[in-house]
Amino acid sequence: MFRNYLKTAWRYLLKSKLHSILNIAGLATGMAVALLAGLWVWDELSYNSNFKHQSHLAQVMLNQTYKGETYTGETIAMPLGDALRTQYSGDFKHVSLGSWNNELIVAAGDVKLPSRGMWVQHEFPEMFTLNMVKGRRDVLKDPSFILLSQSLAKALFGKADPINKVVRIDNRLNLSVGGIYEDLPHNSSFYDVKLLLPWGNNENWLGKQTAWSNHCGVLFVQLNEGADIDKTTAKIKNVPTPHIKDFKEEIMLHPFSKLHLYTEFKNGKAVGGRIQLVHMVGVIGFFVLFLACINFMNLSTAKSGKRAKEVGVRKTVGSLRRQLIGQFLGESIFMATLAFLLSIILVQLSLPFFNDLSDKQMAIPWSWPLFWLLAAGLTLITGIVSGSYPAFYLSAFDPIKVLKGVFKAGPMASLPRKVLVVLQFTVSISLIIGTIIVFRQIQYAKSRPAGFARNGLITVPLTDDLKKHFDAIRNDLLQTGAVENMAGSSQPASHFSNNNSIDWKGKDPGLVVYYRNVNVTHDFGKTIGWQIKEGRDFSKSFPSDSGSVILNETGAKMTGLKNPVGELIKFEGKTYQIIGIVKDMLTQSPYEPMEPSIFICGGWMGIITMRIKPTIPVSDALNRIESVFKKYNQGDPLEFKFVDDEYAKKYSNEVRIGNLAAFFAILAIFISCLGLFGLASFIAEQRTKEIGIRKVLGASVFNLWKMQSKEFVGLVMTACLVAVPLAWYFLNDWLQNYQYRTSISWWIFAVTVSGVLGITLLTVSFQAIKASIANPVNSLKTE
Amino acid sequence: MIKITNLEKIYRTEEVETVALNKLSMQVAEGEFVAVMGPSGCGKSTLLNILGLLDDPDGGSFLFNGIEVSRFNERKRADLRKRNIGFVFQSFNLIDELTVFENVELPLIYLGVSTSERKSRVEAVLDKMQIMHRRNHYPQQLSGGQQQRVAVARAVVNKPKLILADEPTGNLDSSNGNEVMQLLTDLNEQGTTIVMVTHSEHDARYSHRIIRMLDGQTVLENLMV
Numbered sequence A: 001m002f003r004n005y006l007k008t009a010w011r012y013l014l015k016s017k018l019h020s021i022l023n024i025a026g027l028a029t030g031m032a033v034a035l036l037a038g039l040w041v042w043d044e045l046s047y048n049s050n051f052k053h054q055s056h057l058a059q060v061m062l063n064q065t066y067k068g069e070t071y072t073g074e075t076i077a078m079p080l081g082d083a084l085r086t087q088y089s090g091d092f093k094h095v096s097l098g099s100w101n102n103e104l105i106v107a108a109g110d111v112k113l114p115s116r117g118m119w120v121q122h123e124f125p126e127m128f129t130l131n132m133v134k135g136r137r138d139v140l141k142d143p144s145f146i147l148l149s150q151s152l153a154k155a156l157f158g159k160a161d162p163i164n165k166v167v168r169i170d171n172r173l174n175l176s177v178g179g180i181y182e183d184l185p186h187n188s189s190f191y192d193v194k195l196l197l198p199w200g201n202n203e204n205w206l207g208k209q210t211a212w213s214n215h216c217g218v219l220f221v222q223l224n225e226g227a228d229i230d231k232t233t234a235k236i237k238n239v240p241t242p243h244i245k246d247f248k249e250e251i252m253l254h255p256f257s258k259l260h261l262y263t264e265f266k267n268g269k270a271v272g273g274r275i276q277l278v279h280m281v282g283v284i285g286f287f288v289l290f291l292a293c294i295n296f297m298n299l300s301t302a303k304s305g306k307r308a309k310e311v312g313v314r315k316t317v318g319s320l321r322r323q324l325i326g327q328f329l330g331e332s333i334f335m336a337t338l339a340f341l342l343s344i345i346l347v348q349l350s351l352p353f354f355n356d357l358s359d360k361q362m363a364i365p366w367s368w369p370l371f372w373l374l375a376a377g378l379t380l381i382t383g384i385v386s387g388s389y390p391a392f393y394l395s396a397f398d399p400i401k402v403l404k405g406v407f408k409a410g411p412m413a414s415l416p417r418k419v420l421v422v423l424q425f426t427v428s429i430s431l432i433i434g435t436i437i438v439f440r441q442i443q444y445a446k447s448r449p450a451g452f453a454r455n456g457l458i459t460v461p462l463t464d465d466l467k468k469h470f471d472a473i474r475n476d477l478l479q480t481g482a483v484e485n486m487a488g489s490s491q492p493a494s495h496f497s498n499n500n501s502i503d504w505k506g507k508d509p510g511l512v513v514y515y516r517n518v519n520v521t522h523d524f525g526k527t528i529g530w531q532i533k534e535g536r537d538f539s540k541s542f543p544s545d546s547g548s549v550i551l552n553e554t555g556a557k558m559t560g561l562k563n564p565v566g567e568l569i570k571f572e573g574k575t576y577q578i579i580g581i582v583k584d585m586l587t588q589s590p591y592e593p594m595e596p597s598i599f600i601c602g603g604w605m606g607i608i609t610m611r612i613k614p615t616i617p618v619s620d621a622l623n624r625i626e627s628v629f630k631k632y633n634q635g636d637p638l639e640f641k642f643v644d645d646e647y648a649k650k651y652s653n654e655v656r657i658g659n660l661a662a663f664f665a666i667l668a669i670f671i672s673c674l675g676l677f678g679l680a681s682f683i684a685e686q687r688t689k690e691i692g693i694r695k696v697l698g699a700s701v702f703n704l705w706k707m708q709s710k711e712f713v714g715l716v717m718t719a720c721l722v723a724v725p726l727a728w729y730f731l732n733d734w735l736q737n738y739q740y741r742t743s744i745s746w747w748i749f750a751v752t753v754s755g756v757l758g759i760t761l762l763t764v765s766f767q768a769i770k771a772s773i774a775n776p777v778n779s780l781k782t783e
Numbered sequence B: 001m002i003k004i005t006n007l008e009k010i011y012r013t014e015e016v017e018t019v020a021l022n023k024l025s026m027q028v029a030e031g032e033f034v035a036v037m038g039p040s041g042c043g044k045s046t047l048l049n050i051l052g053l054l055d056d057p058d059g060g061s062f063l064f065n066g067i068e069v070s071r072f073n074e075r076k077r078a079d080l081r082k083r084n085i086g087f088v089f090q091s092f093n094l095i096d097e098l099t100v101f102e103n104v105e106l107p108l109i110y111l112g113v114s115t116s117e118r119k120s121r122v123e124a125v126l127d128k129m130q131i132m133h134r135r136n137h138y139p140q141q142l143s144g145g146q147q148q149r150v151a152v153a154r155a156v157v158n159k160p161k162l163i164l165a166d167e168p169t170g171n172l173d174s175s176n177g178n179e180v181m182q183l184l185t186d187l188n189e190q191g192t193t194i195v196m197v198t199h200s201e202h203d204a205r206y207s208h209r210i211i212r213m214l215d216g217q218t219v220l221e222n223l224m225v
């Protein structure tokens, strides 16, 4: 029996090749999208799952509450580490303080490489179960040892055994290699931590911080077996509270399972973050697959006339309806299986592109039984979903009618098909509108006036070596002819990270405002091209400028002073005079209002900013600049950063959302059109005789084209009517995330609707015109 | 074998109500060869469909081998049908995607006959119908007469007690038609009961008895000698 079914199915497949190809290709595309979305979602959900103790690992987060507003952050004060370790040793198996993942220059012999590393306490490798290729996990107990990742060790030492070899960090600290660990996977929070430095070393500045008010590092804990994260949080919540006067400070444990997906907090509770995107991708992947299933249902029911006779015959010779349902479901599962095989190939081929698009390193887990189990489930469900309607529809045929030849699908028969087409296009159109609006939002934020010229600005770290020769370097750089100006600052113009409070005459004592405070040299403003609105810029001809500051417009307004220039302000216990007001510059979030900033002439600096001459090719300019630095830093590799590139990273999240949305939208519309194409070709085929007769009676090709296209255009229009308000609702909601946001203008809808209508007409017309220009004699002879 | 009494079948469409069978009564004994004749639209096909359990009547009684079957559900009807009844249609109704062999094999598959037995039975039947050499051809590759022979083969392969034929020669020329009639006669001689609808007096002469119908009723029965 089964063989007989398979035979019929296979021969139908071969007989109507176009339909079979459309069906399988559509289904395969849908399944490929679902697989890619599934891989993406899985990759996100399995973030950090490489840590064996993941369920017991947590990062200690800080909740700072001031005037009812709670700010949650990960930067904690150093004494907290010891407090948890000693007072709560019963709750935690391991505790490790850590620094940021710093950019460092690592040298071994002549090889010098920029890399990234963290200062961590010796329990860190144990907590995060690093796979040691060489050496032991606890080697950082000795502050003269360092752990290297396998890739970095290979880059530094090649094939030689690195153990006990010396590496030099930032040209000031020698450490012995104590062990090599396997690089962490891409979907791990510590993916780009390539070396681990010993916390106890004297060069670790963080290790010497003892003030509870100085928040400067991070803290990880591993709970004891069976310990509950929430209960432990409740227990340790108030550890820092007595030490902080100005506001209420509490801590909480943020489990590692949520670290990546939940990054937004409200009132000290994790409320969302990337998880929303994960849900979105999951839902869209499912929808695109569903669109493909709809194609299958539509084509199968449309074709039903052709199989009516088979149903009739099978029924007369004794088949039960149940058996026919089984047969048709079996057929669609068979098709789904073919489609799955094809989709695996599609996924394999498109993964490099998709990885690039989504910044991931995913691969098909070939050797993973669960994957095949899920894939089999996906195939089965796809087959059943897409086969269910045709199976029930076809198997219900009355054998007398179909065999008598009077079988004709009534007007109601095509209604479900119409509903499905409308549903398909509703999803596709919504996705297209969504994509356009996401990119519009990015474009809108990008076009926001910056207040200075970002392009042409490059930065390099200002190391201790370079500081000694700052003026000489500046002279040499200007001499090269490639550099227009050069200055030092504490932070790059792509982002000011410091945030501190200042005082001025007549300030309301209840007012709390944080200013972005930046230390700069005299030429910083001239280098980046800021615009002085009032007063003057810093200048070497005023020796008193070491006690001067410049505020930005927002910062000046914040003080409420009528004539801020000339007034005095107090910052970190020192008094400064305001000498100028500079136009607001966009250095922070492109979606938020301008923030108050204060620029101080002098102080600690870590960044050199240069403006290269636009008349010189960039590579040429970089070569000339590099040769200057080589003279002063013993040939350390230089890490150039372009300020506009760095700033563009602030859009990366939105760009990724946009790319993903575009990817899915294009495939959704592709699948929908594939379905439409199939339907149109089928209907044209069905109507060949009618079209022939009409043509004989004098209908023009245009008449016939119009007759055939009208119905589809109507369906797509209906879909537009549904999709437009739907898309408007969801996107308006999404845009509320941004203070600085684009408006949803009507033309977006107009463009989408006319675009989709255009594609529809193109798809349908191909078949319609083909049928219309055929010689009617041929179509009338067949019968 | 068949005893129907006051059988009624009414087709209702939006505008009109057609009485296709109007209190029709008739009997067919085991081993008989009955021809049903009458003008177009008098209800012959309707009668045959009901006899074949493809359709159910709106009234009256239908005893098949002494069992009242007019109220059977689909499942029971399908079961009874596949064990006892074979069909031959005017328009052959072969499945285009299956070969001759596979078309004939179909009823046996639904009866759950084993592969090897299916093979031997189908081959025997094809042999008898002199169509064995075409076993791997598709219906489109056959002449009308050959197609009808395949259809007859399919109808008899499960050794039904009753064969219902609706204008089996309607689409055939006279020599092919005679061949099919000869096949049916042979089957009847081997004990199969046959009810055949026909417009041809010539074909009707092969039967034992002619039932003439008009407007859904039997009007005359002639016994052939």
Ligand SMILES: Nc1ncnc2c1ncn2[C@@H]1O[C@H](COP(=O)(O)OP(=O)(O)OP(=O)(O)O)[C@@H](O)[C@H]1O
Pocket (backbone or CB within 6 Å): B011, B012, B013, B018, B019, B020, B039, B040, B041, B042, B043, B044, B045, B046, B047
């Ligand atoms: N599905 C149906 N719906 C409505 N009326 C029907 C239907 N099937 C048959 N009829 C009507 O019932 C009557 C009997 O039809 P039937 O097919 O039994 O005639 P017939 O004797 O087989 O005719 P012919 O010799 O032309 O095949 C006719 O008047 C026909 O119009």
Ligand SMILES: [Mg+2]
Pocket (backbone or CB within 6 Å): B044, B045, B046, B166
């Ligand atoms: Mg008839």
